[in-house]
Amino acid sequence: MRVKQIERKDGWRSWTIVWPEGTVHMEADRFLRLHDGSGTQRTYAYLLVDHLRWLERECLAFAAVQIMTGYHDPALLHSWPGLAVMAGCVAIVLTAAFLTFRKRDA
Known part of the structure; x- marks a missing residue:
């Protein structure tokens, strides 16, 4: 083939x-x-x-x-949706780290 x-x-x-x-x-x-x-x-x-x-x-x-x-939604093939998901994950992890260290250092 x-x-x-x-x-x-x-x-x-x-x-x-x-x-x-x-x-x-x-x-x-x-x-x-x-x-x-x-x-x-x-x-x-x-x-x-x-x-x-x-x-x-x-x-x-x-x-x-x-x-x-991704044929039915070609926008999913672009880089921006992935960047948005990654930025959201980073924001969540940084917020969790901030709250954890704030509680530890208080």
């Missing part, structure tokens, strides 16, 4: 996953077509082929697992 680059008639490139005999992996292709023309399609293809190889190694059926993506 491998990632294959497809040259389209309009000059753009797309990516899909093919079996060793050269046939297209239909489920993976259906997922990758959702991202056709985006800069992330190639990245998704390589991540997906690794996932499919893992399924093959673990003898799991494709229908037995679910691929979770």
Whole structure:
């Protein structure tokens, strides 16, 4: 199983996953077509082929697992939500440390 680059008639490139005999992996292709023309399609293809190889190694059926993506909320893929969560955690830890040391030093 491998990632294959497809040259389209309009000059753009797309990516899909093919079996060793050269046939297209239909489920993976259906997922990758959702991202056709985006800069992330190639990245998704390589991540997906690794996932499919893992399924093959673990003898799991494709229908037995679910691929979770941030596709329905692309904002989750940006750095700001992670930064906000980290800032919140830091604020909580610093507040707990302040209260602990204040109580100890009183």
